[in-house]
Amino acid sequence: MQESIIDELKEAFRVLPGVGQKTAQRMVLHLLERDRRGGMHLGQKILEAMERVGQCRMCRNLSESDICAICDNAQRDHSQLCVVESPVDVIAIEQSASYRGCYFVLMGNLSPIDGIGPEELGMKSLADRCESNIGEVILALGASVEGEATAHYISELLKSMSVKVTRIARGIPIGGELEYVDGNTLALALSGRKPL
């Protein structure tokens, strides 16, 4: 039997994270029964975004234009480059309003078993980028073994260049109590202590 368009739409909604069969059905019925205009708008915007959003040529972040708004902003410090794993990290750092430099988005971490190597993470374009006017590369990667491996790879890659490579500090969260912090984090916090 041929699938109806309603079934096809339900199936299509399931590409979204956290959307199972029931949720997909609820979404489809809501749009068809109560919000046809909203549905048309959603469909149109999804199409537009899928067609227009690509990656910034400079930082590899998601962008509608060849160069994203951050890389194109002359007010930002173009001598600082913060290396992050994914676009969501850029959003998090931007929300902290504590950084005025530029970014480089790896779109992942080194993970040999998943087939993600230096090439997939754009290491060559990172090295090329660091050849021009970059004074400091800040590694803001996850505190996992893969994050550690990625950080080591980048520091080795940039060793021969006159660029300072730093890494964000790790330790106790604001408002956190020592007794609830795990042993590894506490050890890192102790080894990375600062004079007052």
Place this chain on the structure above:
Amino acid sequence: MSRFNDFHSAYVLHTRKYRDTSLLVELFSKEDGRYSLVARGARGNKSKFNLQLFSPLMVSSFGKGELKTASVIESNGLGYHLSGKNLFIGLYVNELLFRVLGKFDPFENLFDRYDELLGMLQLDSFDTSALRLFEISLLADLGYGISFDIESSTGDAIVPDKFYCYVVEDGFRHLVSGNDNSKAIEGRHLLAISQGMIDLDGDRILRNIVRKSIDQLLGGKALNSRKLFA
């Protein structure tokens, strides 16, 4: 196969995001070899699972199919902190085990040797000959053992000043005109390796031999972690 709801010693070889808050975990356990399990809620803030690579764990799981579900995962001692190039070696060994071990095939001795290797990788003074010995013993466990002191076609003992070449799944064959062949290996190096003495030349020879054997084992599909050393 042992009962899965018992506690097993295990290491995590790899984790992958699964659904919204869970992880799909590839484990190497002492009692049951390599297998996969789902750790529900492992990515949440309040996760009860500690799933770092290179950390000894005690794992109990349930489920009838091939894919188990974790019930308890506890730390079983301090994890090994690998850094720099040794971390890449650790990732290479994990990928190697992940790719060559069949599911639910127990290798208790191999598990102990893996644990020992991680302990050595933690040291800055790590000697790569330990990695070579691990690789050779892994190949032997999988039925690809290599005799370093016997010529494979005749069964004669390897002679120190003669030249040999390595043939995968066969062994070392005598080369009549050895010194002008780039694949030629001098017998004395092979005899040293057979006695567990691995110098720089031995390390290079073993690296090539192991690479050939592993490539054959994986049907010519290269290990991704080798790109980290390029």
